[in-house]
Amino acid sequence: MPVPIWGRAAPGSPISVEFGDQKMQTRADASGEWRVHLEPIPATSDPRDMILRNGNEPEIRFRNIVVGEVWICSGQSNMQMRVKFAPEVDALRPSVENVRSFEVKNTVAVAEKNDCRGKWVTQAPDSAVALAFAYCLEEAIDVPIGIILTSWGSSSIEAWMPRDMTDTVPHFKTIMEEFDADTGTLERIQSILDGPRPWPKRDDIFLRRQPNILYNAMMHPLVPYACRGLVWYQGERNTQSMQGMLDEPWYARNSGMLKYGPTLKAWIRRYRQEWGRADLHFMVVMLPGYFKPLESGPQLGAEHPATHSWAWMREAQLKALELPHTSVVNTIDLGDLRNIHPKDKLPVGRRLALLARRDTLDEAVEAEGPEMQAVEVKEDRLLVHFDHAKGLTTTDAGPPTGFWIADESRVWVPAEAELDGETVVLHSDEIQIPRYVRYAFAGKPEVNLVNGAGLPAYPFRTDDFKP
Structure with missing residues (x-):
């Protein structure tokens, strides 16, 4: 892809950028900003220098630059989680090659910033997810991988939203109006920023749970860096309620699970607008198994599909697939019943x-693992047909688990399931005329259905119930 190179200089200054056999020239505009676009460059691990010249001023030389696949990795604590806490990933460190990283230092800003703190290093990122991704990608395609890590634990999606999304997301408009009117919060933010570092834990938490101001300081400065796309592992903060916008605690003023889907899509569209790239790819990491039920629903346990659980957030995250150039990583077979940081x-x-x-x-x-393509009603049975189902099997050689069915009463019962080629057949002695299916639609479902590639089946439901 074309590679934007940009900066600031005195208005009208002549600027030249040299890299490899390319030399681009421009002038700084009336506000002192300038940008050129290098032509697409083949990937290479051979390092080269980039030379910038500004009239008669001394040249600026950036050394040891390689060209490869660049991804921004962002989100909250499970993206930020350090490599040392994930033993399987930590064991990869000695064999990581051709991976470089830039970690954006955690801070906030009330207005959009053009600069951030951090530096490129010739080593893998200290994020378990980002390192695992970079390692596996580099191993497969054998080109340099660059990771820009910008994440902060317990942040909501609203923390990473540009202010002008108040025009497209109604609840965010309410949040920002409240934020702007809260002089106490604004004064405290400025006081923390003006004070010594490292911040006390209470101040650190206070900053990262605010809306918008993480985007201003930790994402906006990255625009328009040439990258393939963005890996987004976030959502836990937005699971505090179904409907969202709770009064207490204050940091639950967010989308909740039911508004998260349309919010996520609006956010993706807005980032693509910011980068000027309709093909900027987004890979969303589905929240894995975990169980902390909401009091708003029946208390039926970690595997029951009627419990108000993370199942609704996963359904919301899958809404991203309604946009082009998106992917969702299925993690329904992963996670920990009680540990939110598996x-x-x-x-x-x-x-x-x-x-x-x-x-x-x-x-x-x-x-991808198996995805529900259609459900066929056949007398007292339901036949679930899948895409990506070649070699459909179970990990333990037993019958498929995690399926629940219901009739028109929508009372859910566990289904007896059996494999029939690339189809799963469901029935229950308790249901004479089954109509609806929920699969893996629970906080921490026990699942074993995979395809021949060993990838797990995606959660789904066929009813249209809205809590």
């Missing part, structure tokens, strides 16, 4: 790499 990050990285290869590099690899 250690099994290596499979996440592997699946991200497969999707990146298929969806952005046009490689013919199987990158």
Whole structure:
């Protein structure tokens, strides 16, 4: 792709940029900003210098530049989670090659910033998910991988939203109106920024749970860096409610799970507008298994599909697939019942790499597990047909698990399931005329259905119930 190079200089200054056999020239505009676009460059691990000249001023030389696949990795704590806490990923460190990283230092800003703190280093990122992804991608395609890591634990999607999304997301408009009117919060933010570092934990938490101001300081400065796309592992902060916009605690003023889907799509569209790239690819990491039920629903346990659980967030995350150039990494077989920061990050990285290869590099690899294609009613049975189902099987050689069915009463019962080629057949002695299916639609479902590539089946439901 074309590679934008940009900066600031005295208005009208003549600027030249040299890299390899390319030399681009321009002038700084009336505000002192300038930008050129290098022509697409083949990937190479051979380092080269980039030379910038501004009239008669001393040249600026950036050394040891390689060309390859660049991804921004963003989100909250499970993206930020350090490599040392994921043993399988930590074991990869000695064998990582041709991976470089830039970690944006955590801070906030009330207005959009053009600069951020951080530096490129010739080593893998200290994020378990990002390292696993970079390692698996580089191993498969053998070109340099660059990771820009910009993440902060317990941040909501609203923290990473540009202010002008108040025009497209109604609840965000309310949030920002409240934020602007809260002089106490604004004064405290400025006081923290003016004070010493590192910040006390209470101040750190206070900053990262605010709306908009993470985007201003930690994402906006990256625009328009040439990258293949963005890996987004976020959502836990937005699971505090179904409907969103709780009064207490204050940091639950967010979309909730039911508004997250349209919010996520609006956010993706807005980032593409910012980058000027309709093909900027987004890979969303589905929230894995975890169980902390909401009081708004029946208390029926970690595997029951009627419990108000993370199942609704996963459904919202899958709404991203309604947009082009998007992928969702299925993690329904991963996670931990009680630990919101599970250690099994290596499979996440592997699946991200497969999707990146298929969806952005046009490689013919199987990158998805079985996806429900249609459900056929046949007397007292339901036949579930799948795409990506070649070699459909179970990981333990037993019958498929995680399926629940209901009739028109919508009372859910566990289904007896059996494999029939690339179809799963469901029935229950308790249901004479089944109509609806929910699969893996629970906080921490027990699942075993995979395709021949070992990739798990995606959660789904066929009813139209709205809590």
